[in-house]
Amino acid sequence: MIRDPPVKKILYWCPNCNLPLINKSCSCGSESISIQLQKPFELRPALSADVTLIKELLLEKYGQVPVPKIILLNKYGGDDRAELVIINGVKFGWLLFDPVERKHRLDIAVDGIPYIIGHADKGIIDIDADTDYTKDKGRIGGKRVNLKNPYENGTYIVKFRKKYGTGIVRDGTIKVKELVSVEPLPPALNPDWKEAIAKNKNHLKNLEHTAIKTIKKHMKDRPTVNVSFSGGKDSTAILHLAKKAGIKDAFFIDTGLEFPETINFVKSCGVEIIQKGGDFWKGVERAGPPAKDNRWCCKLLKLNPLKVYLSGIGSCVTIQGNRWYESWNRADLGETSQNPANPLQLNVSPIRSWRAFEVFLYLWWQNKKINPLYDMGLERIGCYLCPSMLESEYETMRVLHPDYTKKWDDFLESWSDKKGYPPEYKDWGLWRWKALPPKMREICKERGIAINHDYTLKTGPAREKNIDSDFSKNTGSNEILENSSKTIKKEDKKPENIFQNKEFSADSDLNYDILKIRDDFSILGDVIYLDNAATGFSPQQVIDAMVDFEHNYRSNVGRGVHSLTQIASQKYWHAHEKVSRFIGGEKGVTVFTKNTTEAINMVAMGLSWKPGDRVITTVLEHHSNLLPWRALSKYGVEVDVIGIDSSYMPNLKELEEKITPFTRLVAVTHASNVLGVVTPVKEISEICHKHGVKLLVDGAQSVPHIPVNVAEIGCDYFVFSGHKMLGPTGTGVLWMKEADIEPLFLGGGMVESVTADGFTPETGYRKYEAGTSNIAGGIGLGAAVDYLTKIGMENIFEYEETLTKRLIDGLSEIQGVQLYVNPNPKKRIGVVSFTVEGINSHEIAQMLDETSDIMLRSGKHCCHPLMDFLGLKDGTVRASIGLYNTMHEIDLLIASVEEIVR
Template sequence: MIREPAVKKVLYWCDQCNVPLIGRTCACGARVREIALLQPYDLRPALAADMALIRSLLAERFGDLPLQKVVLLNKTGGADRADLVIAHGDRFGWLTFDPVARKFSLDIAPEALPYILPYATRGVVDLEAEAAVSAHKGRIGGKRFPLKSPVPDGTVIVSYKNRFGTGIVRDGQIRVKELAPVSPRTRPDPDWDVVIEKNRYHLKNLERNAIRTIKKHINDRPCANVSFSGGKDSTAVLHLARKAGIDKAFFIDTGIELPETVEFVASQGVEIIRKGGDFFQAVEKAGPPGKDNRWCCKLLKLHPLKIYLAETGPCVTIQGNRWYESWNRAELDETSQNPANPMQLNVSPIRSWRALEVYLYLWWQEAPMNPLYEKGLERIGCYLCPAVLESEYEDLRRMHPALTDRWDEFLIRWAEKNGLPDAYHRWGLWRWRALPPKMREICRDRGIPVNEDFTLKAAPVTKRAEVATTKAIKTREPAAPAKNEFTPDEIRKDFPILGDIVYLDNAATSFSPEPVVEALVEFEHRYRANVGRGVHRLTRIATQRYWHAHEKVARFVGGEAGITVFTKNATDAINMVAQGLSWKPGDRVATTILEHHSNLLPWRALAKHGVGLDVIGIDADYALDLAALEKAVAGGVRLVAVSHASNVLGVTTPVAEIARICREHGTLLLLDAAQSAPHMPLDVSDLGCDFLCFSGHKIFGPTGTGVLWMREALLEPPVLGGGMVENVTAEGFVPADGYQRYEAGTPNVGGGIALGVAVDYLSAIGMDRIRRHEERLTARLIAGLSALDGVTVYAGRKPGSRIGVVSFTIDGVHPQEAAQLLDEEADILVRSGHHCCQPLMEHLNLPNGTVRASMAAFTTEQEIDLLVAAVDEISRGR
């Protein structure tokens, strides 16, 4: 049950002045009367657009009627907008919007007749002229009668034997309400300035009490600010807070605000916090938010607020929440700690105000107000918020068609994709996941099926949806190169999986953009065939594209002169080298303490062939000990196998120096580029390596794909069979040339082709641009985490010698627990544990491992800031 403070269920009215009052007394001293209000007891002035609407509806039914300057609207329950209209201190009628018919109606109340009857030129039904009525015996009020002459459906004035009332016409019949004698009445017609003057005493008390509340709590936290939304309530609170001595205010731009609101916020000198998430990307995965499923608030408001508060620190935030705004706020206390952001103590100094008090106060103070109110909007916020009424959204369609068209297009597409009826979009049923009783009733009356859990029943996906989806796939293009510095906004639309999550586990597996996914689908749908062993059209297409993918990947690493082999992943590629070289007892391999298990275990396994292994250490800044490496190589090492970049610390190894050492001693060099390939340009001619390995799933490609580049065909094929031979006789075989020699059997054709699309995608962005972008993000993350008490960062100090991989620990918090908290409380996905590098963890004395955040080209600054803010909360023990 909504909390109903004393005196708030009624409106006071002074009949002498003909004005509404917010207190029990009028400045004129006359006795006032009470007007019972309807739940939720909130009422507001009818503004310019409201007055114009009421006048037009009256004129449509009854002709040009006078309307008092002071009209109030008492919000009531209904299928959409439903207001009790109050004029002259009486019930004037009910203003409603039908979300199915998409139109307003105004049903006048009998109390309005004394003011409008003398002026009505149409819409009056004389029952004495109706034969059926003249023959009727008994009471007429409450009865239904057929009409002799046609009358448009809707509310009418009824006259019968010098008595008057109202009636509703439907389908040629009229239902008559009570009839009574009516005498014309006139009263003073004051404007709102008079209302303000008569309420001045009460407004002063409201202001005094609100300022006292603010001052009472202003020092409860180290700093104080105002949460400003651009709406009337937050405008009133901003005005009050500034009188109380608080100047700092912030506004969270969700990215789907109306331009008038953003302009108004800027005009008030309020700090604007830019959007922390992309709603239109998230909605493609999560579906439309609902009044009962407000997933968007966390993404668009709570996450940016967390970032802001991480910089501000603990604070008192003055907010404009009121008891009567929504049922959720009916129990709002004077102060409350924000459960999502515990650093924030919220203070609600106008929680007992109704909208009428808010408007009167702002007018009294001559405070500026968002212009959208006078244009007909009652609720100011995200223009596609599910809490917006359909009546307001109709106004928005006229005001901002470019904005609403985008949302309408999505809703139509979503409904088609999920087999939902047109009513989902046309009637605004998308605003609920489970329909409330009033909307279920509308659906039942109009034959729209509803499930037992009150969700809309879905039909099979229509052919139209299939066509629309196919068309969308065909029109997707990879990101185009740009001259300016790279920003993730250029590509994030191509990663619908991101949506409402912050993904920072790219060192394990990154995501594939739409062009890569489409390439896989196209292979399966259009030309699925084996490669290199047929002449029909499908195999010719597949063979050509598979071969072309090898060329693309070779070009991506500057390896056109060598041999580019497709593997399952980097692990598979490294094992091919380990198994493909002819080892003999006494051979040695050198690797480093930085290595992933995939670049360590294959070399340890060679011990059964008498092959030794040297593991080179690192210094205090995690840099490779080059002197130790050179000493080992000089002592006789056949192969050096080293990671280009650490998947734990993000540090890069000095490959040019390592290659020089190897060349001087005739040693082969294998470079594990699994972590460097997604983050920086690679050119094997500059790197000087003999083998280069990396995985496809870390460079936007499909899982189950990888690359082994070889300067020369030094390896014996690890697998024999179909596809890797040029000729086979009874006595033996001749292996094929090129990559075919190392790809026996049916390869991952679709994956290989899609891998070629992935490197095209990265090349279109520009690896140099990606490198600079990630350098900025890495520096931002390291600086942010390093500034937190209780957080230890494991990363190199040299910006040019690291990639976007940062490990850290939080005092007293197990890395696994930290990762789980980040996921559950902030929607941030990171990796925890040993990261397949246990020898390195032992070296660093980290038995539980670390938390690891790893970036990709689509990572944003806001996501980095959100991670820092979330880690700060965990480290503080909240």
């Protein structure tokens, strides 16, 4: 139940001064009267926009009714905005917003009638004159009588003989609620808020004294103390109180969805701004609108950036402005509370017993500026798309910031169409709940809107979108990640980066536009993906290329003369050419495969083996570059495995010693999928060729991250996968210096001619691609190569290395974390394996996923011999970086690991 101190149930009012009091006594010495408030007893002054609204509603319905300078609003439960209006010490009426009709109304209470009837020139229904009521119908109270003239539905003042009351008009009838004897009241004293502050000064001093005493009591409970600032009235009061207690540091988390007025106000207060974390607009396209009962956005936009911030300052006391009356969740808030989402933070709530009434009076007393949005008509200051905002406030926002509401309305319409929700999903604000509460269920029931048994809104068939589904493109989604990443300085970039004029940080000379890059990956947003060594994401350009094939020229390749097959064949061939150029392999043969594993098996099964032949590989290898060679044991082939040194590099001396006249092939990874080490393949190639041994290089982990030139390496075979380099799944490459292996698969497409006795194979890559290939995938792989080429592999390598260094440096400072990385930045890619003392790697990965939405890999990573060599029976946790990751994500991972260890 709501925490409910007795004093907070009542508003005290001085009848002599005609103004509200914080406590029973008024400085004038008069005895106060008590006004019973409605739950949850939250009380606040009516501000500029509120007063204007009340005046307009009164004028529209009753005419020129005077309104005093002091008006109070007591929030209570309703369909949307619902506030008791208190004027001149009486319950004057109820200010309501109808989320269906999209308009406000002011229902007058009986106690408010004396302040209206002497001024009203309309809006009062005379029972005798305006209805068909006659004496023979008995008592008027509680009965519906017909109106002679049309009136809009709603609540009205009624007059019956010498009495007044209220009645409800509905569909041409009126039902009288109550009638009392009422006399018009003369104008009362009309004090302003300055006078109210003066009469409450002693109470305000007591509130201030108690709050500062609470702050000082706890400000040394942790090594550091600061203020959590939101830009709202409560945090403004707390900031001022904390400064009086001697606290200087304060922080504000910029979610990227803040009003510009709030950002400017925060800056004017000299508060440190924590930059934005995740990308809300990408997240919402995946997860759907956040709801009051499904606030997935809070972790992404607030808790994760806070975690990074706290990891930098350490254990702290944070003074916050949370109050009992803000929400039911805070109704039992104690003086101190441990942040449940972060053990570093002890929260202190010195004004938890204050109502908004006390907060505003205090700020006005202290002559402190407040966020201008309050006077503009917003009660809740925060993200402009927060589901907790009222629909009435959203209507206000349509006037204040139509560009914001247009963007959100467009998204809601698009999402509603896709999911098959009724138009009311957007129009009534039903998106604000995942499971509708009773009040909204009742509204839906009355108007025939279907609801499921679990109280979610029923869906229908998806509708054609009325707007571009890429609504967030070119509408500021990049703003979410500004300043979230550090940068690298780079001279003489080759090839030239296509993103010429965008920096992703103020201190950068490299035009690596991480924001523009992330815009191309729709899957990013509400997750932090650091499992790129397993599979990378595809940019929109790759997806578009595949869809273009499926929609516009889907046909088989190399088997016809009609126009579609000619286009498909040309595009498919061109994709081979792109990939060849990308790895400097124009003089060899580039074959499209299913993946790296298939490419290695094609070499293993395509060479001619004899008993006694030997293959050399390393302990670094993925199972895909080990098991195919071991399988050759049925032909009498033996496998030698060389070890690694202390920096995890292959032992080249041992390699040369292992080579014998029977060694046919050396198979080595270009970059380890566990340790990230980049092997010296050029030196290995020289050793191999000196001894007449062929070399196969597994480039699955190198091609997505560093420049590769197979001609410079000097290898005979080079293999890699498309799905790790932004391409489609089910694609891979086998490059051969010479087409010297037998095709593993035989059939259509790989032959030039077939006779009764044999066949003549095709030349080039066609010889090795029997049957119908993954044509769309091959074309998509070509598009992935285009994408990487335009950014520049040198640029990608240097950007990823900056993130890698940040991650290694951060993790190395955490006690109990053991890293397995090469210390030389030029000899590694962004694959960082680590363990945490006393915690299983799978547990760490699971905790990172659950607490921070960080996705990475744990276990043995298909490298069991390497794990045995390193003595890691539980494997490692592996974070693998991609070109679209940000410094914020790296910092969050470091902070999250530190939190787990702590």
